Amino acid sequence: MDAAWPAVERHDTGEWVLRAAAGVTQRANSVWPREAAAEPQAALREAVQWYRKRRLPLIFQITDTPANAGLNDYLDAQGFTRQSETLVMARPAGGDPPSPAATGKVEIRDQPDEEWLDLWWSVDGRGGQAERETAGTILAGCPSLYALARDDDGGPAAVGRLALVEGTGGIYCMATSPSHRRRGYASTVLQALLCEGDARGLASTWLLVTAANHAAQQLYSQAGFEESGRYLYRQQRPRRALTGC
Numbered sequence: 001m002d003a004a005w006p007a008v009e010r011h012d013t014g015e016w017v018l019r020a021a022a023g024v025t026q027r028a029n030s031v032w033p034r035e036a037a038a039e040p041q042a043a044l045r046e047a048v049q050w051y052r053k054r055r056l057p058l059i060f061q062i063t064d065t066p067a068n069a070g071l072n073d074y075l076d077a078q079g080f081t082r083q084s085e086t087l088v089m090a091r092p093a094g095g096d097p098p099s100p101a102a103t104g105k106v107e108i109r110d111q112p113d114e115e116w117l118d119l120w121w122s123v124d125g126r127g128g129q130a131e132r133e134t135a136g137t138i139l140a141g142c143p144s145l146y147a148l149a150r151d152d153d154g155g156p157a158a159v160g161r162l163a164l165v166e167g168t169g170g171i172y173c174m175a176t177s178p179s180h181r182r183r184g185y186a187s188t189v190l191q192a193l194l195c196e197g198d199a200r201g202l203a204s205t206w207l208l209v210t211a212a213n214h215a216a217q218q219l220y221s222q223a224g225f226e227e228s229g230r231y232l233y234r235q236q237r238p239r240r241a242l243t244g245c
Contacts, residue, residue, distance in 0.1 A: 001088075001208070002032055004163035004170040006141035008134065011050060016043055018050050024127065024134040026084065026233050030059040033071055040074050048236070058236040063088075063229055072234070080234040085211040089225035091194070092204050105150055106192035112139060112146045112161075119148070119156045123175035139173075147192050149185045158185035162193040162205075169197040171207035174216075190223055 007019030007028040015035040021028035037043035051058045060075065062068050112120075121132050145162040157180040163170040171193060176186050197205050207225060209216045 001027075001170065001206070003165045004142050004144075004172065005138060008137055009054075013043065013046065016047065018047055020051070020054050020056055021138060022054075022131070022134045023056055024131050024138065026059055027061055028138055029056055030061040030233060032061055033068065036067065036070065040071070044078070060234040061231055062234055063231040065229075075234045079237050081237060083233040083235055085230060085232045087209050087211055087217065087227050088206060088229040088231065089209060089217075089220050090204055090206045090228040091224045091226070093198060093202060106188055107148045107150070108192065108196055109146050109148075110144070112136070115156050116146050116148050116159050119159050119177055120173050120175045123177065124173065144172075145193065145196050147189045147196075149188045149192070151180060151185075157183075158189045160186075160189040160193050162197055164200070164202075167201075167203050169193075169202045169205040171205060174207075187219060187223075190219065194223065 002017070002019075005025070005027050008021040009019065011018040015033070015037045017032040017034055019028055019030060019032065023029055031047055048058055060071075060080070062072060062075075109116075117132070117136065121135070125132060125135070139161070143164045145164070147160045147162070148156055149158045151157045156177065158176040159173060160171060160175075161173040163172055171190065174186060174189065194205060205225075206228070207220060209220060211230070
């Protein structure tokens with residue numbers, strides 16, 4: 001997951017990986033606690049200073065595992081919020097192959113063109129041109145395939161991305177234009193990417209979906225994905241500045 005959505009800046013402390021990308025997406029601007037910190041207080045101070053220099057909030061991306069229970073307790077005591085609970089869903093290779101009809105109207109490229117970027121950013125983008133350029137840098141940091149489904153008139157309807165990481169695939173950037181929703185385009189894009197992954201011999205495919213997005217979870221379950229883990233974001237609460245009164 002870290003390699004599939006690489007941050008522009010990284011600082012590896014040997015225990016935690018601090019990641020920043022000018023505030024574009026939480027996962028690229030958060031701490032990945034890869035190992036338990038021997039001295040949590042010192043590690044937290046270092047992280048605070050690193051993000052403060054970049055004028056970014058301190059956010060942790062923490063998987064729901066027994067190994068992270070102690071860190072979660074520590075962050076609770078420090079008043080960190082809990083946000084954006086997310087399911088990690090996985091699908092092994094060898095599932096039912098998509099039908100030709102499901103993938104016939106999808107274009108697959110190894111780079112996102114402007115049409116792909118325009119649709120994705122119009123749905124998922126946050127910010128202006130500078131943020132979009134940063135997002136493009138994140139996408140370019142991992143070999144990927146980019147799918148675009150067109151409607152009967154040739155217009156772009158939905159897009160998706162398959163990140164290629166060490167023999168596995170990660171589904172990202174699934175987005176459907178508002179005027180094309182509930183018409184099967186997202187399913188078409190997903191099946192096309194899975195077909196491409198199977199053709200390349202990927203051992204498995206994973207994706208991320210928020211716990212609140214039940215409609216997307218149903219779509220992914222129908223494609224053979226099952227929950228394999230969860231994570232959430234822990235953000236430091238802003239401290240109110242003291243006044244002179």
